Amino acid sequence: MNHIFNSLGSNYSFSRALRALFFCASTAQKQKNRELLLSTLEQRFHATPFLAINGRSALAQYLTNTHFKKGSKVLVQAFTCYALEQAIVEVGFIPVYLDIDEKTRNPSPSDIQRHLSSDEEIAFVLLQHTGGHPAHIRQIHEICQKHHVILIEDLAQAFGALDEEIVPVGTYADVILLSFGRDKIIDAVTGGAILVKHTSYQVAPNHNTNPLFARWYPIITWCIRMCYPIGVGKILHKIFQKTGALHSPIDEPVDRVHQLSDLNVSLVLDALEEHAPLSAHRKQMYLEYQKSLEKYSAFSKNKGVPSHLRYSILVEDPTQIISYLEKKGIHISDRWYRKPVDGGSIFSSQWYQTGTCKTAEHLAQHVLNLPTHRYISIDDVRYISKEILQWMHSHAKK
Ligand SMILES: Cc1ncc(COP(=O)(O)O)c(C=O)c1O
Numbered sequence: 001m002n003h004i005f006n007s008l009g010s011n012y013s014f015s016r017a018l019r020a021l022f023f024c025a026s027t028a029q030k031q032k033n034r035e036l037l038l039s040t041l042e043q044r045f046h047a048t049p050f051l052a053i054n055g056r057s058a059l060a061q062y063l064t065n066t067h068f069k070k071g072s073k074v075l076v077q078a079f080t081c082y083a084l085e086q087a088i089v090e091v092g093f094i095p096v097y098l099d100i101d102e103k104t105r106n107p108s109p110s111d112i113q114r115h116l117s118s119d120e121e122i123a124f125v126l127l128q129h130t131g132g133h134p135a136h137i138r139q140i141h142e143i144c145q146k147h148h149v150i151l152i153e154d155l156a157q158a159f160g161a162l163d164e165e166i167v168p169v170g171t172y173a174d175v176i177l178l179s180f181g182r183d184k185i186i187d188a189v190t191g192g193a194i195l196v197k198h199t200s201y202q203v204a205p206n207h208n209t210n211p212l213f214a215r216w217y218p219i220i221t222w223c224i225r226m227c228y229p230i231g232v233g234k235i236l237h238k239i240f241q242k243t244g245a246l247h248s249p250i251d252e253p254v255d256r257v258h259q260l261s262d263l264n265v266s267l268v269l270d271a272l273e274e275h276a277p278l279s280a281h282r283k284q285m286y287l288e289y290q291k292s293l294e295k296y297s298a299f300s301k302n303k304g305v306p307s308h309l310r311y312s313i314l315v316e317d318p319t320q321i322i323s324y325l326e327k328k329g330i331h332i333s334d335r336w337y338r339k340p341v342d343g344g345s346i347f348s349s350q351w352y353q354t355g356t357c358k359t360a361e362h363l364a365q366h367v368l369n370l371p372t373h374r375y376i377s378i379d380d381v382r383y384i385s386k387e388i389l390q391w392m393h394s395h396a397k398k
Contacts, residue, residue, distance in 0.1 A: 009221025
């Protein structure tokens with residue numbers, strides 16, 4: 001049986017996995033790579049980039065470098081990753097959660113306006129373009145300007161997306177947050193960056209970090225995936241998890257001391273180079289899902305262009321369908337997000353109050369993400385869609 005995964009290193013080709021494993025470069029080459037990455041990001045976003053070991057550390061570094069005092073508030077959408085709260089709380093700021101809109105699955109401009117009008121302590125709006133689907137970002141930018149609030153756009157899932165006016169996401173931001181973590185659009189195993197427009201910013205820390213995990217993760221996951229058809233993959237996966245060789249992507253620190261490793265820099269450059277052809281591939285897979293699963297789509301069509309990171313559908317009970325698909329060789333238990341502020345089984349939000357963001361809660365209970373990555377073919381999409389429809393129909397009859 002062909003085995004299909006949502007994640008488990010599915011963003012890396014075998015040659016990339018080998019390059020990571022045997023990465024070695026001269027000091028001059030490492031410096032050249034770093035400068036190339038910084039200039040590529042700067043040219044793309046017209047902002048000054050700073051690299052960090054992950055997205056949350058980049059955000060924490062930025063927030064501490066602003067003139068805002070501790071206790072300042074950051075308006076964050078619910079249906080998000082706990083990593084953002086982790087960074088905000090680490091530096092003594094407060095996350096304030098707002099719900100997403102039922103139609104766009106992003107915070108609505110009017111809701112943001114309402115929050116900013118009623119709470120003057122909100123200094124930042126942090127928006128993430130849910131699942132890579134652009135929000136009404138120009139309007140949100142205008143509201144932020146009116147209230148003198150800093151707009152941070154988190155492009156971890158939305159890198160490369162275009163808004164409804166076909167303007168690239170990040171264009172209206174004061175600050176752009178990138179994560180190069182596992183299964184993001186630009187996947188370098190770990191890593192992050194913050195790009196700041198308009199204001200000056202102190203130099204980020206420059207202590208080296210050990211890239212051991214980034215060196216091994218692509219090849220370990222490649223071996224696991226390859227061994228699934230012979231029945232050993234599952235066992236290997238369990239062993240690597242139990243021994244700590246593989247850990248959850250959420251289980252990362254906020255680290256304001258170390259900088260992005262040279263290996264990660266090189267992996268980010270690889271991912272940026274592959275971004276255009278892989279985006280085209282993702283789009284093709286996404287449109288193929290759309291042909292048969294549109295009725296169940298979690299996102300309605302709009303004028304913009306999403307990043308096509310995954311195709312999201314709504315199902316009554318994700319756990320049931322996940323175990324059904326598991327038996328068919330489709331491993332998609334890795335859902336975004338399972339809670340309004342998802343910290344996996346490790347963290348739970350201290351600031352989100354149950355019942356306050358009902359749309360985010362509903363989406364978290366019902367969303368199922370389907371893969372579009374490089375190893376998915378049109379035939380895989382058809383197979384996944386067929387199995388999902390079969391399950392849906394058999395359950396509709398009951
Ligand atoms: C939308 C989004 N932004 C940022 C992050 C933080 O990323 P990192 O793991 O690089 O800190 C996450 C976490 O997965 C995320 O889902």
